[in-house]
Amino acid sequence: MEILISNWSNVEFVPKTYIFPPESRPGKLEFPVCTDIPLIDLAHNNPDETIQQVIRACHEFGFFQVINHGVSENLMDDTMNIYKEFFKLPGEYKAKFYSNDINKSCKIYSSSLAYDTDEVHYWRDTFTHRCHPLEEHIPSWPDKPTNYREVVSEYSIETRKLFNKILDMICKGLGLEKGYFEGELSKTHLISVNHHIPCPNPSLTLGMPVHSDPNLITMLQQGEVPGLQILKDGQWIGVKHIPHTLIVIPGLQLKVISNDRFMTPVHRVVTHPKEARTTIGVFLGPSPEFLIKPATALIHTESVFRAFAYPEFLEAFVGPAKFDAQLALNHFRSKP
Numbered sequence: 001m002e003i004l005i006s007n008w009s010n011v012e013f014v015p016k017t018y019i020f021p022p023e024s025r026p027g028k029l030e031f032p033v034c035t036d037i038p039l040i041d042l043a044h045n046n047p048d049e050t051i052q053q054v055i056r057a058c059h060e061f062g063f064f065q066v067i068n069h070g071v072s073e074n075l076m077d078d079t080m081n082i083y084k085e086f087f088k089l090p091g092e093y094k095a096k097f098y099s100n101d102i103n104k105s106c107k108i109y110s111s112s113l114a115y116d117t118d119e120v121h122y123w124r125d126t127f128t129h130r131c132h133p134l135e136e137h138i139p140s141w142p143d144k145p146t147n148y149r150e151v152v153s154e155y156s157i158e159t160r161k162l163f164n165k166i167l168d169m170i171c172k173g174l175g176l177e178k179g180y181f182e183g184e185l186s187k188t189h190l191i192s193v194n195h196h197i198p199c200p201n202p203s204l205t206l207g208m209p210v211h212s213d214p215n216l217i218t219m220l221q222q223g224e225v226p227g228l229q230i231l232k233d234g235q236w237i238g239v240k241h242i243p244h245t246l247i248v249i250p251g252l253q254l255k256v257i258s259n260d261r262f263m264t265p266v267h268r269v270v271t272h273p274k275e276a277r278t279t280i281g282v283f284l285g286p287s288p289e290f291l292i293k294p295a296t297a298l299i300h301t302e303s304v305f306r307a308f309a310y311p312e313f314l315e316a317f318v319g320p321a322k323f324d325a326q327l328a329l330n331h332f333r334s335k336p
């Protein structure tokens with residue numbers, strides 16, 4: 001069978017290898033929608049109040065949404081259109097980028113990087129590449145659609161500015177020294193775009209594993225098709241899409257640096273029966289050599305986690321913990 005689902009046509013039933021066992025499939029089609037994800041106006045006239053809102057959201061909820069964030073609506077729409085077009089390109093063009101190699105920057109894969117050993121496949125194709133420094137990575141990016149490099153370069157620059165703005169607010173809000181997150185902690189900047197074709201039976205499939213984000217911080221641009229869900233009080237709840245907002249998700253490295261103060265919500269993606277869904281994720285993470293540990297200013301009695309390098313964390317997260325944040329974090333707790 002063709003591996004990339006974006007190359008499939010006339011899908012009438014869910015192939016067996018995509019059907020999750022009853023205990024891990026969504027099991028139904030309708031879910032409640034979350035109405036209380038914090039919505040933060042970054043152009044609010046009282047910046048100190050905005051910082052407090054961001055910190056409260058990180059402590060109490062994990063996810064938050066931002067408006068007046070500085071990434072223009074036109075740029076958001078152009079970038080989304082580029083990716084919708086990209087996934088429609090002929091299979092032979094996309095095949096040039098197909099890879100399951102974790103070390104290859106620019107690649108398309110399907111389901112997960114472990115496609116060959118997946119017990120069940122996820123209903124998605126993912127296209128990802130690094131974005132920083134731009135000059136180093138642009139030559140490896142696609143040259144189709146024709147304006148890909150131009151538009152995605154601008155999107156990379158603008159989302160990086162926004163990350164810096166939000167990290168600066170978190171830095172101030174936590175009382176850390178200026179520039180705490182600059183440099184090695186936020187060196188890896190990548191874009192990762194999920195594409196799900198319509199699924200004949202979304203109750204049987206998943207578009208993405210149940211997970212928390214392992215990196216430093218994530219930004220998501222959702223399209224109009226729903227699918228993202230968060231686990232809240234033991235229940236799966238849909239995230240409502242508000243046009244041109246961006247969803248911000250503090251990752252597990254921020255939780256470690258905050259000395260376990262921040263929430264990192266568990267989330268997943270379900271599929272849609274009628275519409276294709278495309279979501280743009282932008283991920284900021286540490287350089288592989290840098291040692292991650294709780295910020296000294298936030299250790300009042302004890303450091304909850306020991307120091308580790310990010311690749312060591314990823315190995316535990318993807319391997320024994322199977323994307324379970326608590327299991328992965330347990331490997332690095334000072335007191336087991």
Ligand SMILES: O=C(O)CCC(=O)C(=O)O
Binds near residue numbers: 192213220228267
């Ligand atoms: O596609 C989505 O809405 C969520 C993506 C996500 O959670 C991720 O890429 O980590």
Ligand SMILES: [Fe+2]
Binds near residue numbers: 211212213267
């Ligand atoms: Fe995620």
